[in-house]
Amino acid sequence: GARDYYGAFxxxxxxxxxxxILAARSGYTTEQVANEMVPQGVDPNGRLNTHAIGADLEWxxxxxxxxxxxxxxxxxxxxxxxxxxxxxxxxxxxxAVISSG
Numbered sequence: 001g002a003r004d005y006y007g008a009f010x011x012x013x014x015x016x017x018x019x020x021i022l023a024a025r026s027g028y029t030t031e032q033v034a035n036e037m038v039p040q041g042v043d044p045n046g047r048l049n050t051h052a053i054g055a056d057l058e059w060x061x062x063x064x065x066x067x068x069x070x071x072x073x074x075x076x077x078x079x080x081x082x083x084x085x086x087x088x089x090x091x092x093x094x095x096a097v098i099s100s101g
Contacts, residue, residue, distance in 0.1 A: 003091055006044035013094050044091035046081050 008018035015034075023030040028037070043049075054072045061069050 002042050002046050003044045005039075006042050006091070007094060009039035010044075011094055045085060047078075048076060050076060 004014065004018055007013040008015040019030050019034045022028075022037075023033045026033065050072060053075065057066075057070050057072065057075065060066055
């Protein structure tokens, strides 16, 4: 999931395994995935970029694609995410870099 992807590309944890999975499911070679793919920014806790989504909704409304503004809380429901995080807890980095001061 998102935490495995984040761990692979942001912490270099199990990266070969994740690259192999992505290659098998995408039709690209492992070399293409490992060397040419630009990793997508992912929140390891599954949070969405609500600021960007809100800006997109505003733009769509200004362009006349919506008759009236759509409130962000009508588009995003984080109740399932919050329930999952209550069980899983917040993401903890596995390869934290510790400075010696």
